[in-house]
Structures are given as structure tokens and as C-alpha cells.
Amino acid sequence: MNKNGNQLTKEEILVIADTIKGTTFKEISYKYGNKGGFGLVIEEVFCINPNSRPLPDFEEAGIELKVTPYKINKNGTLSAKERLVLNNINYKNENLTDFHKSSFWKKNETMLIIFYLFDELKEKRDFMITNHLLHNFSENDLKIIKDDWRIIRDKIKNGEAHNISEADTLYLGACTKGVNSKSLVGQPFSTTIKAKPRAYSLKTTYMTLLIRKLMSKEKIEKIFDEKIETSFENQMRIKLNRFFGKSQEELKNIFKIRSNAKNINELLLSRMLGLKGKVSKSEEFLKANIIPKTVRVEEDGHIVESMSFPTFEFSKIINETWDDSELRDYFESTKFLFIVFKKENDVYVFKDIKLWNMQISILDKQARDVWEKTKELIETGHIIKRISGKRRFTYFPDTTFNGVCHVRPHAKDAEDTYELPVKDILTGVEKYTKHCFWLNNTFIKSIIS
DNA sequence: GCATGATCATGC
């Protein structure tokens, strides 16, 4: 074997990668010496020294080495266990003018990704390396990643490095990277506000798709076989152009859909984009973690309904802190595609689409306030305010609380409940109708217009 | 008329 990993050729690297396929970390470190973490063990195999240089690990071959876990879900599908964390972003030194000169591109243009199977029932040293992939970004992925990079770059340029959210971008993220959430670093375009240290990363959902394409046979449809020329959102708009202005009924006729399912609009969008399956199961939506949502606008421009999200468990929320809460994680990692229908001459007409994610400043202020208030009410048993006939009114934050979101029932019926960790003071009930966080209709209107 | 509680329709 070559003594210096930096000098290995691509072919030599792939040969070595083949030799560790099907082995556990225990077996490898027995053979090569145990230097600690998984990444270090693998670097030992390839005779490269840990470094944080701006160049790829295999300098000559131009390949960066990555080691990452995946898992088998309860339903048998595979998922990445975590995002793939790449190089740190040095806010002050990053090249902010040219993507091809950025630290991201210089280091990660080509990656050898080694996958190991995570299993919570096993000890870490028994995890097995099962696959590897020499990864180059496809043309369309690269287009999207360049746009993502510009979004991150613009935040830094605008002195907004502290407001970067993973959901701002589609595939390439800028994840926080610090010993704890309190460590902060300076940023070049703001003298007053420090930001969390961050690293480039490929989103968990992006990694999941890589894994499924590599290891499972399931067919995943792509929205874009053609080259993406403009932004992802605009490219979809171009595809949808001939359907704007058509009513729901017209669209149902065009695609011969008879269903009255409540997700009919997602089905229609899928057909309009030329997909056989659902748009939420398309490669692009899965990779970027985009959830489609219907918005109905009335003739005068107002929106009647607020927007629901998955329910939360009362007993879970009280054991969370905001920073590690399910709600924060959800809005920090999820993008939404609003499918906008507007009422015209008594029918709802397909108007437009809009990609949206909650900005960090709103997430960590208004959404947090609603969450903290909700947690406090559950902890103290202040749930029911009064009862009126069959209806039970609660203390949960309502639409007037701060104009962004509120808490309301979201269940099959009133008897569809989760346990309350603390009995309700007024009635003594120990379980309550499932609730979720809702985005206010007025807030959605402000996003759409 | 709007806010808030309640519930529907479907698919997995």
C-alpha cells in the first residue's frame, strides 16, 4: 500500500474501499490500530492524517473522504441517520464571490462516502461498513447547490450569519457546529452580532436519497429530467404554466381524477408536474424535505383557514427545551410548497406556487413564545378554561397571541386523545384531544402576498 | 363574520 494517502490514485483508493466492505469497525481497528472515532479509523486504513486543510483528503486524486451512518426504519426502508457534515465555514475567510473558489467546492467536489449501518441494539464497534460511493454532483443537483450556496453567501454578506436556517436551502445546508449552542464567532459584515459557528452540510434527506438509490431497488421519480435553467421554484412554475387559471374541477377532468381526498390538490400538482406518483415522493422533494400544502384564497384576498401540522404529545413537550424541541427542529429543517388556489366566479382556480420556510427570527421569537406558553400550561395543568355544551375552550395560545401561530385541536374527534402529564385543574381529566401548532391564516396571507 | 373547537376523507 502507498505510504502517503495523499498520493493514492483514484483506482487505488477504490480498491482499498472495497477491502473494508463487509467488515466491522472492531475488525478494522484490530488490523489497523484504533485511533478513536469512526472517521479516524477509516482514515487510518487509507493512511491519511486527520487534517482541516482546505484541500481534499486525497490531494492528488482530488477526493474527500467521508464516513457516515444509515439506518433501517421500522417499515424496512433505509434512511440516513444524520446530515453529512462537511468543512467549517469561516465567515471571515470564505470566498464570497465565486462558488468555484469557495471552500465547499475546493474540498468536496468529489467525495468518497463510506456508509456504515447504525443499529441501536449493537455496540458501536460492531457497526458494519456496507457500501461506498464515489460521489459527484449531477448537473441538476449542482445547479440547486450553487443556488443554495448563494443563499448562504448572501446571509453572510448581509451580516445575517446568525439567521441562517437549514430550511433556507434545498440540498446544501449550513448546520451549526459548536461544542454547545452558546459558542459564538464573529462575522465580517456585522460588528455587533455574533453568529453560531457553522459547517457546510448535505441535508439528512439528501443523504437518504443517495442511500436509497445506492442500496434499494425502489423507483423514485424525478420532477426534472430536463436541465434546470432557473431557480427550482421558477423551473416548476414554467412546467405548471399552462395550468394556471384552471379550476380544481377542470384539473380533475384533465387528469381523470375522481377522488374527493383531502389531499386532492397535491395529487393534481403531481399530475401537472408530469409525475405518476405523489410530488412529496419525488426525488427533488424528498432530497430537499419539501412538504406541499394547499392554500385557498378568497375572492377578496383573505384566507379563511389556518394551516395545521402534525400533532404533538403533551407529555413529550414538557420534557423538551426549545432548542431541542420537535417543533423547532421541524420548522428549521422543513420547506413548504404552498399550492395556491384563489376563488374566482365561485370556483377555486389554481393560481401559483410558493416555496416557503419559517425564518429563524420568527421561529425563535413568535413560534418559541407560543411553544413556551403551551409547555407552561401543560406543566401546570391549566388546559380547560370553560365548557360550553359539547365544546371545551382552552387556555392555549389563540390567534391573537402574536399573529404567527396558535395551538388548536387536530384529531379524529374529541375522543382522539393523548395523555396529559398533569391533570387538568378545572375538570381533572387525564387525557385530552390531540392538538397541534397552526399557522395563523393572516400570517399565511402575509407570506402569499 | 370570525375564532376556535370539532371532525371528515383517504391512504398506508
Place this chain on the structure above:
DNA sequence: GCATGATCATGC
């Protein structure tokens, strides 16, 4: 059976 997406319905 239930999560999900969506909308209905009551009463203030």
C-alpha cells in the same frame, strides 16, 4: 388504526 391534510360548524 391512525397520521395526515384539509375543511366544517358552532357560538360568541
